[in-house]
Amino acid sequence: DIRMTQSPSSLSASVGDRVSITCRASQDITKYVNWYQQKPGEAPRLLVYAAISVQSGVPSRFSGSGYGTDFTLTISDVQPEDFATYSCQQSFSMPITFGQGTRLDIK
């Protein structure tokens, strides 16, 4: 199975900050990583797919980068509604696997 490891596990930021979350795959997954946002008691929400494509309706402050084994989700100007948990997911091979999540909270 492909292991997805996120760092950091938690992150504190202020409104207006630029933050980055990284995800490392245990083997080459080319571009097949997706990023989700989840708030307590809610379902995950797709933010970025295929490493760099921002889902329709997602604010432009969210962006993704990377290829192969190393990927990054960046929030360029953190807003109050962005405080949540972010998870990466690979869809390169079965079983599909998720990272352990990165919690972004208010500094």
Place this chain on the structure above:
Amino acid sequence: VQVLESGGGLVQPGGSLSLSCVTSGFTFGSFALSWVRQAPGERLEWLSHISQGGGSTYYADSVKGRFTVSRDDSKSTLYLHMNDLRPDDTAVYFCAKDSYASGLYGHLEYWGQGNLVTVSS
């Protein structure tokens, strides 16, 4: 697009339970669907995938042989039949619409609100 799960609840270890996921707002029969769960304080765990038409199914090792995914395209509904439930199956279960008709390389575009399954005596 709407995705609405039902069927969760409390079940004893060794028991069975079925979850349903009724969808609307897209051409159900054209897309694959997946089940994902999240135990308290844990990461998301993918469980199962069923392709367009139901011809291909995939399962996580943790549920293989105990859980069965199926779909009824005439009702735009996805199912998860769970047998031999264990305490570590306790989680919120989500269904999700895939971006493609089958297999890999997709992403989970729309998710249901989640349904709690508790396995306890």
